[in-house]
Amino acid sequence: MKPTWLKAKIPSGANYHGLKKLFRDLNLHTVCEEAQCPNIGDCWDRKTATVMIMGDTCTRACGFCAVNTGRPKPLDICEPQNVAQALAQLNLQHVVITSVDRDDLPDGGSHHFAQTIQEVKKVCPNMTLEVLIPDFRGQREDLNRVFAASPDILNHNLETIARLQKHVRPQAHYERSLKVLSLAAEAGLVAKSGIMVGLGETFDEIEQTLCDLYQKGKISILTVGQYLQPGPQNLKVERFYSPQEFAKIRQMALDIGIPEVASSTFVRSSYHADVSASKLSMSLRAAPVIPRLDPPIKSEDGTHDAECGNLHHLSSSRA
Numbered sequence: 072m073k074p075t076w077l078k079a080k081i082p083s084g085a086n087y088h089g090l091k092k093l094f095r096d097l098n099l100h101t102v103c104e105e106a107q108c109p110n111i112g113d114c115w116d117r118k119t120a121t122v123m124i125m126g127d128t129c130t131r132a133c134g135f136c137a138v139n140t141g142r143p144k145p146l147d148i149c150e151p152q153n154v155a156q157a158l159a160q161l162n163l164q165h166v167v168i169t170s171v172d173r174d175d176l177p178d179g180g181s182h183h184f185a186q187t188i189q190e191v192k193k194v195c196p197n198m199t200l201e202v203l204i205p206d207f208r209g210q211r212e213d214l215n216r217v218f219a220a221s222p223d224i225l226n227h228n229l230e231t232i233a234r235l236q237k238h239v240r241p242q243a244h245y246e247r248s249l250k251v252l253s254l255a256a257e258a259g260l261v262a263k264s265g266i267m268v269g270l271g272e273t274f275d276e277i278e279q280t281l282c283d284l285y286q287k288g289k290i291s292i293l294t295v296g297q298y299l300q301p302g303p304q305n306l307k308v309e310r311f312y313s314p315q316e317f318a319k320i321r322q323m324a325l326d327i328g329i330p331e332v333a334s335s336t337f338v339r340s341s342y343h344a345d346v347s348a349s350k351l352s353m354s355l356r357a358a359p360v361i362p363r364l365d366p367p368i369k370s371e372d373g374t375h376d377a378e379c380g381n382l383h384h385l386s387s388s389r390a
Contacts (some may be wrong), residue, residue, distance in 0.1 A: 074311050093160060097153045103347050119169040121203070121273045121341040122154055124187055125180045128282060129171035133240040135230070135267065137301035146173075146180065151187040155194035166191070167226075168340040169203035176241075179205065181213035188220035199223045201263070208366045209247045211254070216259040224292065225255035226263040228340055229284060232276040239270060239306065245283075252288035265294035265340045268320070271309040292331045293324050296338035312336070 100123040100218070128143040129136070147153075158166050168187060173180035184204065191200055201224035207213040216227070229248050231239045248264075256262040264284050268277065284290050297319065300308050312320075314335065331350050336359035 074313070078217070090161075093157060094122075097157045099150075099153060099157055100124075108138060121169055122140040122157070123169050123171065124150055124154060125173050125183055127171070130174040131172045131242045133230075133243075134306040135239055135270070135301075136263050136383050137305065143171065143173060143175060146176075146183050149382045151183070151190040154187050154375060155190040158191055158198065159194050163195075163198055165201065166195075167198045167201045167203060168222075169341070170205060170219075172205045172242075174208065178216075179207040179210065179213050181207055181210075181216045185216045185220040188217070189224050192221070201341075203228070204251075206243060206247055206251050209244075209250065214251060214254055215258070216254060218260060221260075223261065224263050225250045225252075225260040226265070226292075226340055227255070228265045229280065229288070231266055231270055232280045233283075234276060235270055235272060246287075249283055251289040252284070252290055256289035261292065262288060262290045263292035263294075263340075264288060264290050265296070265338075267296055267298035268312050269298040269310050270306060277320060278323055278327075279331065281320075281327050285324075285327050290329060293329045293333070294338050294340055295320050295324070295332070295334035297336045 125146060126143045128139045128141050129145065130140070132140040154168065168184075168191070170180060170184060184202070188200060188202060191198070202217070202222040203226040204217060206227065207217070221299045227248060229245070229252075230236075230243075233245045236243065236245045252262045252264055266277075266280060266284075272280075281293070284293060297312055297317075298306075298308055300306065317334045317336065317338075321332045324332040324334065
């Protein structure tokens with residue numbers, strides 16, 4: 072039985088239907104619809120959305136995801152211009168662009184993604200642009216191509232703890248995703264990532280993952296949300312976290328050193344992304360830079376022997 076706090080706004084209203092018509096007219100996809108996001112009613116009512124480029128079919132089959140898996144159609148060469156046109160009509164201050172994985176393409180779709188960023192920045196120069204990218208199989212050339220297009224925020228989701236990676240996203244890799252994030256940060260971009268909880272992880276594993284994201288991934292923004300099973304073919308929810316537990320996770324991440332953290336039941340990568348970006352900008356202007364702690368020590372079998380920095384005391388206060 073689902074807990075009482077799992078109630079999302081039913082999609083409705085003029086803004087919702089207006090956005091839906093606009094995206095259909097321009098033949099664009101949104102992750103809001105394809106991934107069955109529970110926040111679609113709230114976000115679209117605020118005239119914000121996350122555009123999904125490179126089609127609606129993914130070449131990977133992650134156990135948590137509702138996006139179609141299969142052989143994608145060829146790329147739409149008009150899509151970068153169409154996306155820029157649509158966003159110009161929306162007149163937003165902040166937008167998120169994401170994509171399916173396109174492992175069928177030699178460059179993973181990096182040229183197309185970079186071109187979309189460039190077109191949007193050209194048409195909407197006063198809008199901050201956040202991208203949620205695939206790992207491009209860790210290929211430096213493809214990643215650098217997207218980095219060079221200069222999005223304001225580079226998001227790549229780690230999704231879950233190290234132990235559950237193969238179970239949750241079998242075609243991705245924990246360390247590779249951390250490397251994508253660190254390369255983005257080293258390229259001068261604001262690195263952002265997110266994880267889901269409720270898949271069978273422990274609080275110790277959550278803490279270690281947050282340490283890894285901060286120390287190895289060099290992230291500045293983190294999102295943590297409840298995993299919700301989108302369909303019968305997807306992974307089952309192992310546990311529902313309470314609002315109090317999400318608050319504990321948020322404090323844990325802040326204590327580790329991550330500057331901006333959104334952690335609650337319906338938080339998703341792009342949910343109120345404009346708010347997180349604004350808060351980060353203000354906090355970085357107001358706060359001194361704090362050095363990152365040394366990474367945790369690993370044992371011979373690859374597991375972590377030591378807690379991150381001096382945070383072991385947090386374990387005594389967990390639910």
